[in-house]
Amino acid sequence: MVTLQSMSAGEKIEENRSRFLACGGPCGSADCVDATLDGLVRAYRLGKASQLSWAARFRAPDGRLIELREDGSESGAAACILAAMQAVEAEGCLVLVARWYGGRHLGGMRFRIYRKLASALLADGASTPPESR
Numbered sequence: 001m002v003t004l005q006s007m008s009a010g011e012k013i014e015e016n017r018s019r020f021l022a023c024g025g026p027c028g029s030a031d032c033v034d035a036t037l038d039g040l041v042r043a044y045r046l047g048k049a050s051q052l053s054w055a056a057r058f059r060a061p062d063g064r065l066i067e068l069r070e071d072g073s074e075s076g077a078a079a080c081i082l083a084a085m086q087a088v089e090a091e092g093c094l095v096l097v098a099r100w101y102g103g104r105h106l107g108g109m110r111f112r113i114y115r116k117l118a119s120a121l122l123a124d125g126a127s128t129p130p131e132s133r
Contacts, residue, residue: 017102022117027094050101053077056094084118
């Protein structure tokens with residue numbers, strides 16, 4: 001099982017003028033999803049991103065596995081993030097991928113990017129803490 005112990009981000013990548021950044025943090029219940037999202041948006045300055053897609057996996061008090069996701073305005077993106085989390089059995093965390101649209105359509109490549117970035121973030125397991133202001 002993989003989890004993120006603290007807020008972290010992977011490397012920002014650019015593809016056909018669109019920029020992408022995966023980040024995530026601990027999230028142990030549905031009650032903490034909004035706070036975790038707000039914290040990530042502030043910590044990594046994601047307020048001007050065109051799309052914010054995320055997925056979260058955690059255990060309910062009765063032991064059931066809960067999976068939540070939100071595509072933002074990028075239909076299907078959250079399913080790619082969730083699939084990356086399921087592949088490594090990530091629990092107790094939320095992964096968000098931000099995209100700054102560069103004016104060019106990426107087709108199916110964008111979904112490979114979402115999954116690749118989410119997988120890399122989980123593999124690194126909290127590589128980059130937020131910068132101090």
